Amino acid sequence: MEILHVSAECYPVAKAGGLGDVVGALPKYQNKMGHQSKVVMPMYRTKFLYQNQFDVDFKGRTHIGDYWFDFTIIREKTRKLGFDLYLVDINGLLDRERIYGYHDDTERFMAFQVAVINWINHWEHKPDVIHCHDHHTAMIPFMIQHCYEYNRLANVPTVLTIHNAQYQGWMGWDKSNYIPAWDPWKGGLLEWKNTINPLACGIRCAWKVTTVSWSYLDELKYMSNGLEALFEYEKGKCVGILNGIDAEVWDPATDPMISTGYNPDTVEEGKAASKKSLCAEFELDEQNPLIVFIGRLVGEKAADILPDAILSALYSMQGKVNFLILGSGEPHIEWQLNQLKGHFPGNYNVFIGYDEALSHRIYAGADFLLMPSRVEPCGLNQMYAMKYGTVPMVRNTGGLRDTVTDMGDWQGWGIRFNHASVGDVTYSVNRAVEAFADKEHLHWMRQHMMSIDHSWENSVQQYINVYQSIKP
Numbered sequence: 457m458e459i460l461h462v463s464a465e466c467y468p469v470a471k472a473g474g475l476g477d478v479v480g481a482l483p484k485y486q487n488k489m490g491h492q493s494k495v496v497m498p499m500y501r502t503k504f505l506y507q508n509q510f511d512v513d514f515k516g517r518t519h520i521g522d523y524w525f526d527f528t529i530i531r532e533k534t535r536k537l538g539f540d541l542y543l544v545d546i547n548g549l550l551d552r553e554r555i556y557g558y559h560d561d562t563e564r565f566m567a568f569q570v571a572v573i574n575w576i577n578h579w580e581h582k583p584d585v586i587h588c589h590d591h592h593t594a595m596i597p598f599m600i601q602h603c604y605e606y607n608r609l610a611n612v613p614t615v616l617t618i619h620n621a622q623y624q625g626w627m628g629w630d631k632s633n634y635i636p637a638w639d640p641w642k643g644g645l646l647e648w649k650n651t652i653n654p655l656a657c658g659i660r661c662a663w664k665v666t667t668v669s670w671s672y673l674d675e676l677k678y679m680s681n682g683l684e685a686l687f688e689y690e691k692g693k694c695v696g697i698l699n700g701i702d703a704e705v706w707d708p709a710t711d712p713m714i715s716t717g718y719n720p721d722t723v724e725e726g727k728a729a730s731k732k733s734l735c736a737e738f739e740l741d742e743q744n745p746l747i748v749f750i751g752r753l754v755g756e757k758a759a760d761i762l763p764d765a766i767l768s769a770l771y772s773m774q775g776k777v778n779f780l781i782l783g784s785g786e787p788h789i790e791w792q793l794n795q796l797k798g799h800f801p802g803n804y805n806v807f808i809g810y811d812e813a814l815s816h817r818i819y820a821g822a823d824f825l826l827m828p829s830r831v832e833p834c835g836l837n838q839m840y841a842m843k844y845g846t847v848p849m850v851r852n853t854g855g856l857r858d859t860v861t862d863m864g865d866w867q868g869w870g871i872r873f874n875h876a877s878v879g880d881v882t883y884s885v886n887r888a889v890e891a892f893a894d895k896e897h898l899h900w901m902r903q904h905m906m907s908i909d910h911s912w913e914n915s916v917q918q919y920i921n922v923y924q925s926i927k928p
């Protein structure tokens with residue numbers, strides 16, 4: 457099958473979080489199974505752009521409202537990522553340093569989507585599936601079905617994968633002219649609670665909708681930032697497919713970003729070496745259990761409770777535990793986490809920023825990875841942690857519930873708790889410290905977690921089944 461993924465992120469081209477990881481891996485594994493899977497994404501000013509060679513594939517001109525723009529589609533020459541990668545260059549809109557966070561993100565991603573369908577409309581053939589990811593690309597199913605100009609594509613099946621329903625891309629009705637002229641009878645598909653809601657529109661118009669875990673799909677029916685009724689209504693076309701992890705990038709035996717490679721047989725030596733250098737780098741006492749957090753510092757990840765929870769845990773454990781944080785996000789959380797640094801030298805450190813290589817060193821060197829997320833559609837961090845023999849400490853929600861068991865259960869290997877609260881985190885830290893002292897059990901958990909298969913092959917087949925089910 458020919459599958460075209462449309463996404464705002466794709467690792468290693470541009471990544472802000474888990475969406476990038478998934479779109480960098482899923483097409484590669486689809487191709488390994490004999491399909492023809494491609495990715496199209498915006499051309500940002502990233503290192504990848506300057507370090508690789510591209511051919512021009514297409515040049516076009518189109519508009520959002522009365523703003524006309526030229527665009528160019530370029531294709532990476534060598535196919536080194538394991539799939540054809542196409543970048544959309546829209547001068548002045550997409551060619552920026554960051555992926556998100558500009559005042560005109562609505563215009564940027566609308567222009568991107570319109571350029572993409574304009575390009576596909578010029579293909580001599582049609583793809584078997586257009587696979588959209590999150591709200592930045594969720595208007596495509598509506599546009600190809602109901603915009604007059606793109607009628608030729610109306611019967612191309614579309615799939616929308618929801619990686620995160622918290623962000624929906626809301627825009628006011630004054631921006632409705634960004635959408636190419638559409639059948640006025642279909643205007644209701646755009647509307648949700650008095651705004652144009654691209655995610656809601658995508659859920660209504662895509663032929664199938666997938667979420668990145670089963671439990672998240674269930675949760676969306678009663679907690680989805682205003683779309684609960686829609687998920688209940690559309691449940692018949694929704695499927696939960698758990699993300700995999702890319703073993704070519706995330707494997708402690710072959711990871712070039714860590715100094716000492718290890719496998720389940722050598723996990724103790726390997727992790728000890730990684731921990732030693734990590735603790736030296738961040739001036740932490742390597743004898744203590746090391747609990748880490750990696751991620752966006754936002755409410756969804758419950759990063760706001762980290763300062764108080766760490767404070768409480770350090771007092772309660774009388775300094776017999778260490779914390780290391782890697783993340784960036786809301787300024788007040790960054791500030792609070794930085795403030796803590798001076799108070800607990802040797803027990804606590806933080807790196808504010810985004811650093812891919814450091815994240816690998818931390819997964820390898822840590823003993824426990826904390827994820828108190830309020831919302832976690834799938835979560836990749838806990839799966840990376842497990843692959844690196846690091847015990848996950850997770851709130852019982854979404855994909856965390858689907859991938860981590862509690863060590864108190866028979867053959868369990870992680871720590872689960874119910875509330876994103878200081879109390880639950882402190883109690884879990886107590887459990888972690890006790891687990892760290894029981895070296896035999898810790899070793900069993902490490903070996904067991906490392907042997908769990910989270911590879912993409914299984915999930916790829918489930919996506920193919922979804923595509924097959926909507927073949928015209």
Ligand SMILES: Nc1ncnc2c1ncn2[C@@H]1O[C@H](COP(=O)(O)OP(=O)(O)O[C@H]2O[C@H](CO)[C@@H](O)[C@H](O)[C@H]2O)[C@@H](O)[C@H]1O
Binds near residue numbers: 475834835838
């Ligand atoms: N400061 C930093 N430095 C280096 N690396 C950092 C970093 N902050 C985050 N990362 C990395 O970004 C990724 C985060 O992925 P997650 O899946 O856990 O969350 P995210 O909310 O971004 O993804 C959303 O989409 C994914 C994919 O579907 C879902 O798993 C998830 O639940 C959903 O919220 C990991 O690779 C992590 O190592």
